[in-house]
Amino acid sequence: MKILAADGVSPKGIEILRNEGYEVVVKDKLPADELLAIIGEYDALIVRSASKVTKEVLEAGKNLKIIGRAGVGVDNIDVAEATARGIVVINSPGGNTIAATEHTMGMMLAMARHIPIANETTQKGEWNRKKYVGVELRGKTLGIVGLGRIGAGIAKRAQAFEMDVIGYDPYVTEDRAKAMGVRLASLDDIVAESDFITVHMPLTAETRNMFNKDNLHKMKKGVRLINCARGGIINEQDLADAVKEGIVAGAAIDVFTSEPMPADHPLLGLPGVVLTPHLGASTVEAQIGVSIDVAEGIRAHLKGEPVMTAVNMAPVSLQVMNVIKPYFDLAERLGCMAGALAEGPVKTVEAEYTGEITDVSTKLLTTAVLKGMLNPILETAVNYVNAPSLAKERGITVREVKNKETANFSNLLTVRVSTEKKTVTLQGALFGTEGRIVTIDGYRVDVDPHKRILVCPHTNCPGIIGKVGSIMGDAGINISGMQVSKTEQEGTNIMVLIVDNDIPDDVMAKVKSVDGIFGAKLINFDLL
């Protein structure tokens, strides 16, 4: 596996990936045409905000399986196109929160006290004490727009500065805001009441130009604005005009609609304006944090495990992940085996969960069942992102059933796969951390789903097992385990052989022709 790390990612994450045996090529800066030219060789790509992962890049990235954004915002990645191609996009939702929060506080103070210009002129030998009189934060009203991770961090720090904090975030409850010490307000109230306004939300159709000449003119004269989120939330030209008109006394901006910003950017050279080149996440700690986060995510995905930080699949909390994680492998193997035994176009897949596991969302485990069932039969690599849509495309109805009552096993996963002709039912359970198949179509077994398994339902009569054993022996196939089980229904048994080698078609044909055998299927989990 080959991984391309663009945009100068911290070596800590690279080390994790190299220790896993992956080849990692690190580029500090990668021009767009070079990225397009080389991306086809790579299985995974790591970017910060500089590289743009466009539709063309994704098209050229024929082997791409995952893109890791070493940061929060994924607006430099065409996530919809990646999803359509089954490419997982992950980010580091919390790795740079503190860095961006502290940078915002630094920008607020630097702007309020004219620190950058005071430094610049003092360095030149000037002594301008009267010119750079600032304002205090204490007692001022701070309007925070976007009360997510960074917004909440700003609220906490602003309160330590004795600011009166109000906030606007249509997706945050009163209770949550109260817990942050923030009084929820409408956007109009934020505009009208704030001495300082700071924005902390993604750039979306809703937030683009959220602050523009209309509401800038409704702000308190002398208001100070901060944008360390995304360029374009505050209209840059309208902000520059409002600074020139004396409505806005200060603006502290870290992010721009076009980065690097053009030489004729309207905010350049304006008094009271503090600019930094997208430095919010640029601390040693944050860069280590985000690179470890994406490396762990890439490692997990390339090993076929689900990734908690994938932005293009249903998010899973750590709490839920801790409960469901031990079941992923079992779910996938049950899906693989049920699909193989069903032997035909699948119409429905039902995943039934029994026991404690029913307390949490099991959606991702059902996706694991689909992944296991579809991966051996599709050309496209099936993963946690594309498995549900691939199943839908194939007209497969997927059902999830939850049953709190337990019988023999405290946590049981039942997978039923139906074709037009039959339904295959498999059950699996965890013993410690080890998954076992415990029933096959009602026959009680105890099978390790990591082995190569030959499943043969047969008539319960003497000689059949011996004949199959001889066929295997004659073909040089070693049997390292065997179980025979019967159901309540008299007369039929199931034979499960653990075999060490692949079984060629002619040998399978001989097994199937044994009198009394009414089916033989080799389950090869290597196809997963």
Ligand SMILES: NC(=O)c1ccc[n+]([C@@H]2O[C@H](COP(=O)([O-])OP(=O)(O)OC[C@H]3O[C@@H](n4cnc5c(N)ncnc54)[C@H](O)[C@@H]3O)[C@@H](O)[C@H]2O)c1
């Ligand atoms: N400057 C930097 O280097 C830097 C570093 C880290 C993060 N960021 C950016 O900062 C922003 C915030 O990051 P975060 O980690 O706090 O994200 P987050 O997802 O934790 O929070 C975003 C918040 O925005 C709110 N929101 C969404 N639409 C909104 C709207 N229309 N009006 C008001 N609120 C809205 C959401 O409800 C959420 O609470 C992101 O855009 C991120 O890319 C920049």
Ligand SMILES: O=C(O)CC[C@@H](O)C(=O)O
């Ligand atoms: O990579 C960076 O330095 C910027 C990161 C930041 O904008 C983010 O969204 O996480």
